[in-house]
Amino acid sequence: MYKVLITEPIAQAGIDILNEQPDIEVHYDPELFRNYEKILEIIPEYDAIITRSGTPVGKELLDRAKKLKVVGRAGTGVDNIDIKECSKRGILVVNAAGGNAIAATELTMGMMLATIRKIPQAHKSVKEERKWERKKFMGIELAGKTLGIIGFGRIGSRVGVRAKAFEMNVITYDPYIPREKAEKLGVEYIENLEELLKRADIITVHTPLTEETKGMIGEKEISMMKDGVIILNIARGGIIDEEALAKALKSGKVRAAAVDVYSKEPPFNPDNPLLDAPNIVLTPHIGANTYESQTNVAVIVAKQVIAALRGEPVEFAVNAPVEDLSVLKSYAPYVKLAEALGKFLIQIQPGEEYILKLKGNFEGAEELIETAFLKGLLEKTLDIPVSIVNSKYLAKERGIKVKIEKENPDPTYGKVIEAISIAGNQKFSIAGTVIENKYPKIIQIGQFKFDLEPKGKFLIFRNLDVPGVIGKIGTILGKHNINIAGFQLGRVGKGKEAKAVLIVDDDIDEKVLEELKSLNEITFVKFVKI
Numbered sequence: 001m002y003k004v005l006i007t008e009p010i011a012q013a014g015i016d017i018l019n020e021q022p023d024i025e026v027h028y029d030p031e032l033f034r035n036y037e038k039i040l041e042i043i044p045e046y047d048a049i050i051t052r053s054g055t056p057v058g059k060e061l062l063d064r065a066k067k068l069k070v071v072g073r074a075g076t077g078v079d080n081i082d083i084k085e086c087s088k089r090g091i092l093v094v095n096a097a098g099g100n101a102i103a104a105t106e107l108t109m110g111m112m113l114a115t116i117r118k119i120p121q122a123h124k125s126v127k128e129e130r131k132w133e134r135k136k137f138m139g140i141e142l143a144g145k146t147l148g149i150i151g152f153g154r155i156g157s158r159v160g161v162r163a164k165a166f167e168m169n170v171i172t173y174d175p176y177i178p179r180e181k182a183e184k185l186g187v188e189y190i191e192n193l194e195e196l197l198k199r200a201d202i203i204t205v206h207t208p209l210t211e212e213t214k215g216m217i218g219e220k221e222i223s224m225m226k227d228g229v230i231i232l233n234i235a236r237g238g239i240i241d242e243e244a245l246a247k248a249l250k251s252g253k254v255r256a257a258a259v260d261v262y263s264k265e266p267p268f269n270p271d272n273p274l275l276d277a278p279n280i281v282l283t284p285h286i287g288a289n290t291y292e293s294q295t296n297v298a299v300i301v302a303k304q305v306i307a308a309l310r311g312e313p314v315e316f317a318v319n320a321p322v323e324d325l326s327v328l329k330s331y332a333p334y335v336k337l338a339e340a341l342g343k344f345l346i347q348i349q350p351g352e353e354y355i356l357k358l359k360g361n362f363e364g365a366e367e368l369i370e371t372a373f374l375k376g377l378l379e380k381t382l383d384i385p386v387s388i389v390n391s392k393y394l395a396k397e398r399g400i401k402v403k404i405e406k407e408n409p410d411p412t413y414g415k416v417i418e419a420i421s422i423a424g425n426q427k428f429s430i431a432g433t434v435i436e437n438k439y440p441k442i443i444q445i446g447q448f449k450f451d452l453e454p455k456g457k458f459l460i461f462r463n464l465d466v467p468g469v470i471g472k473i474g475t476i477l478g479k480h481n482i483n484i485a486g487f488q489l490g491r492v493g494k495g496k497e498a499k500a501v502l503i504v505d506d507d508i509d510e511k512v513l514e515e516l517k518s519l520n521e522i523t524f525v526k527f528v529k530i
Ligand code: NAD
Pocket: 098, 100, 101, 104, 150, 151, 152, 153, 154, 155, 156, 173, 174, 175, 176, 177, 206, 207, 208, 209, 210, 212, 213, 234, 235, 236, 260, 261, 285, 286, 287, 288, 289, 381, 382, 398
């Protein structure tokens, strides 16, 4: 018998599924999370624990949990779970990713309608103020308007489908999905954010909060939008700069907005600037709050925990507690390399599909290499932990395709992994190998040869091979206090294009990149962080 402890309230449907299993015994105490000492006392008898966000599953608990094999999170975020400590002990962590997609999608549609027809304000006027002000509540219609969706994942794509039913023109910006995912749903795929910002009448964000998306809609982006644009954030607080949005609502540049999520929740003490902004509809992070969504989440996590206890495949594994597998051990440096290649590629040129050329004998490790590559590719664009266990599933869900091609060994290095991203008719490739069976190395970027340890911060640029370019770049970096730690140059021939990699000690922000791009000799520049 496997013993499962549930320490927080979850929907009955999930508990029923667990109770129906002949090999599972459930102890459900929805209030137990309030008594952490008690959890510590009883945890040694349990094989699995299911929590929401209120039970800290850290070292202290894990040290006592001698039988624990699985931690189930009834929801998506796993902030309360120490993933590293679980992995070390071979404990699998599973979550219920995506169980609340419909709930968040429908709230988005509701917020869109509430905003454009001023429903909350009209309701308040009749109910609380006993007024009959029909002229005051003139609205606009969705039909015929252009909806710009930033982030076309589970929720963004569902919003797109529903917006089309409202006869809207739908456009989307999401550089990490294949164009065909949008086009299949009749949604126009836009390659750059600026174009979406300029064309949309209503803009809704559905990305995770990552280093890249934090503040992605700020003052500059709002200034590019149409006058009278409407903005929605039902995703994560901080994706839209709250000060900038409040200011634009006050000036009228943004006609109206709806927000469910805040950079700090609850958004009081100090008061969030959006609280005093005009023409805004605010809700207290209720995107996932439907009975159906809570049921979905409980059912998903129950099924995941059952499968994990029985050693069957799980779809939503958050970690990879498999470090003792012999194949993983012997291929560890290649796994690191493949992950780094994924990270490089997604930052230099995300593709609609990918090819992994495995040169030499990778017998038995092909799938491991592929999952590690996908982990590197996806990690930066998601706010949930990506592991070699869940990366393939997450990629499939996003329509990301990887083709594995086995080739003869490289004449110089033997085993080489080359990763190629394909976007339309553009191809970009990067390759690496492992030296002395230990040290991963990047040996090629584009058509140029390099010898780089794939760790740290890199400024990668292509320039016309004329004298003085490097000096100009050095001057710009110096001006911004960015220290250069190393430099490598690859070129096709004298006077032709050259590609260079600068290893730097500091982050390089958009402003500095813009300055570098403005040099006539520079044809391409990217900052990559591994
Ligand atoms: P998802 O992972 O399925 O989709 C996110 C999409 O964003 C992906 O397709 C990804 O490629 C894209 N993306 C990542 N970085 C991007 C960038 N820089 N520019 C453009 N696109 C980018 O996630 P989801 O389940 O659709 O959730 C979307 C958001 O909604 C998440 O932030 C999630 O936390 C949030 N959410 C909020 C609530 C709520 O209560 N309000 C409920 C559920 C989900």
